[in-house]
Amino acid sequence: MARDMAVVWECACPGAVGGADDPRMNPMAPGAPGQENLRCERMLVCAGEKDWAVARDRVYYAAVSTSAWRGGVAWVESEGEGHVFFLEKPGCAKAKELMDRVVAFIAGH
Numbered sequence: 580m581a582r583d584m585a586v587v588w589e590c591a592c593p594g595a596v597g598g599a600d601d602p603r604m605n606p607m608a609p610g611a612p613g614q615e616n617l618r619c620e621r622m623l624v625c626a627g628e629k630d631w632a633v634a635r636d637r638v639y640y641a642a643v644s645t646s647a648w649r650g651g652v653a654w655v656e657s658e659g660e661g662h663v664f665f666l667e668k669p670g671c672a673k674a675k676e677l678m679d680r681v682v683a684f685i686a687g688h
Contacts, residue, residue: 584631607638614646622652623684625677627660655680 585599595601602611622643626636633656643652657664657673665674 605635607635607642614643614648617643617648617650620650621684622650623655623681624652625655625657625681627657627662627664629659629661631662653684 588595588599588601588604592601592603595603596610597605597608599605600608602608605611606614624636624640624643626633630636637654640652640654655677657677660673664671665677668674
């Protein structure tokens, strides 16, 4: 799946430096802006446990949470689910749980 994403990214951004490791796709890539420069006050990082990018997502969450950024970051991992599972199975219980968490985040809870 990661290889598929690299192909999609190359199509979406031809000539991207580093392919799928372009800073627009991978905020931890060399040359990416530091997390202390984030312009938001809060961040919710979500991933599926079986998502091909979950390792990258965990690294990003850890980097943001230990950075000099003054905002608040939260992590949500959907157990047993893969990449964009909520689009493929929008009516499943895990998708509903994720949507509830996103709505609560947006509402400031």
